[in-house]
Amino acid sequence: MVQADVTFRSGGLAKATGVSPDTIRHYERIGVLPKASRTASGYRVYTATAVNRVFVVQRALRIGFTLRELADIFKTRDAGGTPCRRVFELAKTKLTAIETDIAALSETRRQMVKILADWETRIKKSGGQQAHLLQTLTDAVGHSRRPPLRRKR
Numbered sequence: 001m002v003q004a005d006v007t008f009r010s011g012g013l014a015k016a017t018g019v020s021p022d023t024i025r026h027y028e029r030i031g032v033l034p035k036a037s038r039t040a041s042g043y044r045v046y047t048a049t050a051v052n053r054v055f056v057v058q059r060a061l062r063i064g065f066t067l068r069e070l071a072d073i074f075k076t077r078d079a080g081g082t083p084c085r086r087v088f089e090l091a092k093t094k095l096t097a098i099e100t101d102i103a104a105l106s107e108t109r110r111q112m113v114k115i116l117a118d119w120e121t122r123i124k125k126s127g128g129q130q131a132h133l134l135q136t137l138t139d140a141v142g143h144s145r146r147p148p149l150r151r152k153r
Helices: 010-017 021-030 049-062 067-078 084-126 133-142
Strands: 044-047
Touching: 010 021, 010 044, 010 049, 021 044, 021 049, 021 067, 044 049, 049 067, 067 084, 084 133
Parallel strands: none
Antiparallel strands: none
16 A cells, blocks of 8 residues: 555656556546646656556456546546446446457357367368368358457557
């Protein structure tokens, strides 16, 4: 736990939370972090509560919250509001999306197992010649009406 009277510059806060100084500045710019006070020489100074805020943001991002959603939630909370109902509803939506992704991944896994079994047979029969494995994906995946999974980068 960080002492309440400790302050951090952007780099120190970044180091304490494991994100880059650019991320810290970005979080402030979009409203995920409150505006930092400035030193006489213009350096940002964050309070110890910023450490917890960054950790909360990082955890929320992992379960699907967006920075825009978090900025809106924190804006409401920092103004004295209670965004709890909205947070709850957003989290329920995130869970539904995760469950949909799991179902899609399970189907993709099923298809991959089938494709790999077919490819193994083709390689054995090819006698060292081209087996045109990728071409078979046109047949295997072409019949699927499901769009490909979009992975976050």
